[in-house]
Amino acid sequence: MPKISFLRPIDQPTGKQRLLHELAGCLQSHHYSQFKLAVGFAKVGPLARLTIPLRKWKKSGKTVEGIFGIDHLGTSQQALQFALTEFNRAYINRVASSRQSTFHPKLYIFYGDTLAIGFYGSHNLTVGGTETNFEGGVKIEFDRSIASDEKTFQDLLECWTSLLPDKCPATELLTQSVFDDYLRDGLLLDEKHSTRHTSPPLLTRHTNKPSAASFKVKPPSSLPKEILTESAGKPAKAKAKTKGPKTKIPPVVTVFPSGTLVIQIIPHHNGEIFLSKNAINQNPDFFEFPFAGQTVPKKSSNKSYPQHIPDPIVNITVYDKNGNSLPNLERPLFHLNMVYYEAKSEIRITVNPELAREIPRYSVLVMSRPEEQANYDYDMEVYYPGSDLFNDYSSVCNQTLPSGGADKPRKMGWL
Structure with a gap:
């Protein structure tokens, strides 16, 4: 059965265990070739810190895809610009009125032919969410050669794939044109002028x-x-x-x-x-x-x-x-x-x-x-x-x- 461990809220602010370090380690692992994430809020800080391992990951032919929420100005234009430049594909999830529903998952999945790992919890893709905040969640490790592990892994992966545009009308592919539209409509935070936040x-x-x-x-x-x-x-x-x-x-x-x-x-x-x-x-x-x-x-x-x-x-x-x-x-x-x-x-x-x-x-x-x-x-x-x-x-x-x-x-x- 999958190995499950807990990400304790106390461990991030004290520096004992931080999600950013887990993500960096997975990006440097030869066991994984696919990285998929879905987050409610994203800032460029953690992405900047992962730039070097991400580029090495892609240079070796591996794939990274992300689904981002943009409700409540929680995601910055810098984070989405980074995704447009550095990711293989990126998507935006937004209901027409964020008062009706907010996109709020925090899911990170790495997998290869034989092994997989997932992080599911409260960690947004921000400096606080990945390093200094009291955040909690689970870390799930799979051996895909074991049938029961593979079944559970597919269930976890479906948490991500079910959000893709063909299954979720609230999601759309992020292109430069889509980015420009959301930027023009004032739906993206500008970190360059909002460092105080x-x-x-x-x-x-x-x-x-x-x-x-x-x-x-x-x-x-x-x-x-x-x-x-x-x-x-x-x-x-x-x-x-x-x-x-x-x-x-x-x-x-x-x-x-x-x-x-x-x-x-x-x-x-x-x-x-x-x-x-x-x-x-x-x-x-x-x-x-x-x-x-x-x-x-x-x-x-x-x-x-x-x-x-x-x-x-x-x-x-x-x-x-x-x-x-x-x-x-x-x-x-x-x-x-x-x-x-x-x-x-x-x-x-x-x-x-x-x-x-x-x-x-x-x-x-x-x-x-x-x-x-x-x-x-x-x-x-x-x-x-x-x-x-x-x-x-x-x-x-x-x-x-x-x-x-x-x-x-x-x-x-x-x-």
Whole structure:
């Protein structure tokens, strides 16, 4: 009989077992040649993280098909663009009025000639659904050479095939024309302008409940550096013309919106903190770049530089090596100076010098967009080296930055 195991809700936020890792493992398995999914809501985040194994999967002649719901603006245009580009076939399911019925399954099936596996539960195809949310379900493994397993597998597969257009009138093949129609009708979320809704939440929040404060959520995996493109301002000249080995899997989708930057910082005594021009190139919308304002030099003979005007309003929270917040270093609703120094292609932010002096070198800054209704622009959480969350966030930093003369280069990543 099929082997059934349970996906426990507690295991995703703690990082013990995540659906994204299960999907990535199946895509790399030689046992499977077909991948079929049906989800109510989809964002580009998990698809971006699966880009490399998906392309290798297809390059080896294997097939991926997906059925997506688009009710309640739960699916983004970026996710569907990805499916149009990277999937063999994709479908849309929508009842004329979502008030009558909502497409809401979460089903992932892999199979080959002899083995099959299915995941059925509450996991939408979003970063939260596949990595950080409390989600539950079942994992069912089949040996197709056993008659009883094969019968049960066909029952599971029919959960997917019964949704195809020939059996379900609410489903239609996704084509560029169909995509354009739904986009024109305003039925698809645009993640590029909605990162405050779609970004992973910061993992510690002010709370009066000790039990809630003590529960730590492991960060989601970072976006693979191989699929990030420099999309702002001038293109990356070196990457376009440099001799040497080419990227094995070139990026197709140019923008993967992210609402959270994770970066190591080395604060200067005057309060300046260098971020990264690479980060601006990869995700200019996160910084609202290019900046509309200009600095006002103290001396008229000095050069003026692009500045974010008005100053972004941020909430700054600092955590020590034991993971405890430091109330004396909190800066609520702080006016953050953000300047782009063109001569050296540097973006700098400025905090209080007394705050900067308290932050150890190579601490991790997690800079995130809040909910759209918030009255400020960024949450900024700083983690001293030594804490568990510092280690978790450090593992997200999968891009090495130019050292700039420092004893070791800093790192950064996007969630």
